[in-house]
Every structure is written in C-alpha cells, then in structure tokens.
Amino acid sequence: MTESAVPAVSLRHATVRRESFTFGPVSLDIPQGFVTAVVGANGSGKSTLFRLLLGLAPLAEGEAEVLGQPVAPGADERYKARVGFLAELPHAYEGGMTAEEKARFASQWYPGWSWERYAKLMRAFQADAGIKLRRMSKGMRRKSELAVAMAHDPELLILDEPSSGLDPFAWKTLLEELNRYMERGDRTLLIATHVTEEVKRIADYILFMHQGKALGFYEKDRLYDGWRVLVVQRRTDAEPQAAPAAELRRVPGLQGMAEAGPGLFRLETNAPEEAEEACRAWGWNILAMQRMELEEVLGCLIRKEEETR
C-alpha cells in the first residue's frame, strides 16, 4: 500500500450517453493499492463504468484516466495490457474454445503473462483447462475466466460480479486469491458485487452507484462506524410532545425516520454521537443503537438523491 499520488482511476465529469441510459457526469478518484467495491442495483451503471475504463464506451463529455493514461479515442491503448478484466457475462463467441485455448490467446496479448501463475490459479480453483468453455458449468467457466484475467498479474484488476455462479468453496478460494493478489500492496482491485458479505470481507472503499450517478465514495470502516440506527422512545417523566416526529426530524445527521411502534421511532443517522446526545437532551430514551447494513445505507442515499430531483 504505497501512498501514491496517482490514483488508479480518475474521472472528471465523465459522461457516457446511450440511447436509453446516461452514465454520469461522474467525478472521482479510485486510489491505487486498495480494493474498491462498486455497489448498486442492476442498471445503476457499474458495467458502463467498467466499459468506459476499458475504452469500450466512448466519453460524450469529460475526461478519464486509467493508470495515469488518458482514455480517449486515438490515445495510447497500451495501458490495457496492465489491466485485467472479467466481464459480467461470458462472451458467446468464446464458447467453442477450451480454457487452455483462451489462455493461449490471452498470453499473446499480455507482456506480463505467466503460465506458472495461470496454472497455480487453475489448480487453486480446481478448474479443468481442457474442456470447451461452452460445456463447462457456470461456476467452472467463471473460475477459468478468472484465472485468465489474473494470470498477467495486472496492476488494475476489474471484476464484474465475479462470484456469480460460484459455490461457497470456490467463493472462499476466490477471496483468498484476491487477498493474495492485493498482498504486495501496489495492486488495485475494482469489483462490482451484489454480495454484501463480499464487500464486508474484501473492500477498503465503497462506491455507490444509482441510475448512472455516483452517490458516494466511502472508506468502508468509516461508513460502518459512522452510520447507525437508533430506536428511541419518549421518557415517561419527560414533557409530552404534541408533534414528536417534527422534533425528531431535527436530529443531527438524520437520514431516515420511521415509527416502529406506538411512540417508538427508528432513526437513521450519520452523526450517531451528536444524534444520541440530542435525543437524550430532548427527553428521549435510546432503546437500541446499531451499525447499519450496507443495503440500508444505500437505501438512504438513494432516497436522498431522489428527493433532490
């Protein structure tokens, strides 16, 4: 983990326009040496982001840099040899190839290719290189494609839903291999995932996407530490409140509120200490205080985004 001044990915007002979907404008820096999980619903723009980084979706506006190289029509494309990519869906035209044949093809593309690393990954995943990709189970095909994406030890590894189709054992192996890949400290992993547990286990940063927009970029542990749910109830000795909800709406950092039962309120806040203090001072008991789940945080961010529209 070198403290590098140059981010692995840098976007400035990057915008991609397609017929029915606009990605951006998005501005963000993805730090080198860390794992960034990209989280969002289907159609939120995760795959478009990846295609943009690979030069497969042209920018309508703004700028993009990958590994210090600009991504633009006519620009130097050699950076791509330093990137590894696993697409969300397998390519149909590759179905007739064996894993071995696909690997041989890739080995000519990537100067950093190592057959030894490839063989090690295939062994770790217990994948058979001699079978045609089309004939493989979904999980087996995923594993052999992961081995191909990682065999040149790319500086930037981009994985789009890598665990889809993997059984729990293969999933565990995948996380181990990704940790091993990150071990030397200068590699960057960008991973789109629906699996909360995966984010918890591997991510350093989280990028939330929604309808083509970046809703936020957070350090994972600060997010877990900083967003909490409070369940509060009016103290019996406190003065009754005619409009308790109106009072609670002024709680510091309030992101969401719901009446959880008669006189019981559930508050979502990203300033938990201040919120707790305010509630106590206003005559409320704190019945419970918990860290929020990732989906709940995403829900808050989406709600906020939609209120501003």
Next chain:
Amino acid sequence: MRIPIRIDEHRPEPLYHQIESQLRGLILGGQLAEGVLLPSIRELAASLKCSAITVRRVYQDLESEGLIRTRQGQGTYVARVEAEAREGHRVERVAEAFERAVETGLQLGCTPAEMEQIFRGILRKISDRRKEETT
C-alpha cells in the same frame, strides 16, 4: 498466525479503536512476545473483516508507541516492551475494571461506604476460596 482479536459490532467504539486497544493489550500483557511476527496488513484485515486502511492505521499508531516494528520486506514484529510499561498496563487494566464496577454501583444508588463494604466482602470471599483450593 491467528491473533485473538474480537470485534464487537454493537459497541459504539470505532473499529480501529477496538482493534488497537486489543492488540496493545495482547502485547503489553505478554501474550504476544517480543519478536513475534504479526500478520500482514491484508491478512489481518481479511481475518477481522475490516479494511486494510484500518489495520494500517492501527499498525502505524502502535509503531509510534514503540510496541511494534516494521522491517522493510520482512514484516511487522512485536518490539521489546519495557517492564515499566507492562506494569503500568497491568494496573491500568485493573483500574478500568474497578471503574466499571463503581459506575454500576452509583447507577444503582450505592453509597461509597456500601461499595467499600461490598469490595472487602468479595475480596475476603475470593481469597478464602483460593486458600481452600491450594491446600
């Protein structure tokens, strides 16, 4: 190696604080002896399900306290801990436990005299039991 650190998600303290105070305790308490190789930042982060940024922050803090040392290319080791620091830590831990007990006492409306009486009673009871066990 597996380091016995447990994160409690229901505690209000930030994750890095929980990890740091437990790791400090293991070193000062002597469970992790001088020269023991600690896991890499990634390894510890993976086993605790926290981010590498958090572990790096913990290692940096403990290194500046002189409790661990990082040798380039070799990893992070437990440093030599002075007997004085260890002794201070021992007393501190006991004092913390008493503090919690006194807080509970005050919350339940105990007077200082009552608490002293309870303390002496427990001390007597436990020492008697220990004496019996050793004879």
